[in-house]
Amino acid sequence: MCWVCEAYGDPEVENGRWYLNPKNHSRNMYKIKKPGQKAAAYGSDPEAQSGRNIGEIMQYRFKDTEKFQQLIKEANAMKGSGPFQIGQVIPIQEAYKVVEMAYPVAAMSCICRIHARAQEERNEHEYSCTGLGVGMLKWERWPERYKGGVNFMTPDEAKEWLRKWNKKGMVHIIMTFGGSYVGGVCNCDYPDCGMIRNRVDYGIETGCLKSHWVAKIDYDLCTGCGVCVQRCQFGAIKFEVTLEKTNIDQMKCFGCGLCETGCPTGAIELVDRESFPGLREVW
């Protein structure tokens, strides 16, 4: 079990998966402020604060590489007590369960793509991120963040929307928004996504933990088409020229399931990480 499930999951609910615990999707709608207290300004939310904290680490990347490595080690050791958003890869089957449980679900523009590519997602056909929970009812407070607005969806609409992004090759990452409160499901790719990039390029783990699954290939069914190699964002799949089949490095595998959903012959399946003793604690 990952440390997030140990901290925030309930073993009697959905195998202890923290992101499938209804309590982590629930929040009050209103708060009584003290006299003179104003509403939080843009940039004070957990997402922006986490980004600034990562930025503090990044400034040492060229200034002091030893300190940079040390800060990353310390950040990873903090786990839940650190000032970072928690993010975990989930396969589409679990993303479906999340959108059935989360309330409400709203598609919105991706902040990472705005930063990485100066690319604004202008309408509901382009939105690639979701915000979850009652906080989305106050989206207008932060027009800079939610440029173009948001698009509230029913669970069926949300599943169809997730399928669209999965087909395009995006990894689903579930994110917190303060403590264990589930704030969103992102549809991510390298290098646009800050969380994937921070993990793959710099080893910052908290924002992109591996899923509870690992991909496994049936060589008899594999035809060596290479679709899975193209879809893997984490470099875990290699085409073996001499065998004319693909091979999955399960130590590198994040269990996103893009290879499974892309495989035309059904040669790849996701298996519970717990079933591999050597992978049980590889997050």
Next chain:
Amino acid sequence: MKELYIAENYSYELNPEMLKLLGEEFDVDKATSRFAEAIKGKSAAEIEAEGKVFFEDYGRKWIRRSLKLGEEYPDRTYEVLLEAIDKCGGYLRFALVPQRFIEIAYLSTQDISILPIIENNANRLVYRMVDCQTYKNLQEKCGEEVANLLPCRHACLTACETLHQDLEIDALIQMEAQMPKDGYCQFAAKRA
């Protein structure tokens, strides 16, 4: 949601005037004083019966007034919720609409800044009352024995039942935890 609104013209929080009105009309200090007076010299069985009648009546009026004032004093959060419900064909109505009025009811009469919501989804609305002024007042004015009978639970249960009936939402209301035993009260509305 294509237009961008000028955010500073809206309030996303509950109207303070509404909260003040409700707080004054359903002041828990005054209500518990009236109850304490009403049960003087009565037996435990009579206190139970009196408590049920008294607090059911209080709860019913309290939530209906919260519903009425909540509609008269809308905030932008509620307006966006109604737009989202309309867009999603009625999905989201339960549990978010009852949640709003329950939060209005408790935030106006209790000394709390938030009402802990344990679950809010299409199947269940669960909320918790931890530092309850009504219970504390009963302990002070009526004694520990009467407070531990928890007659005030009828107010919260009736409020939740009445709210769902008036909103025409079919839900089963249950009490999942009780202050004397668990240190907090917890109520659940389960969609039928």
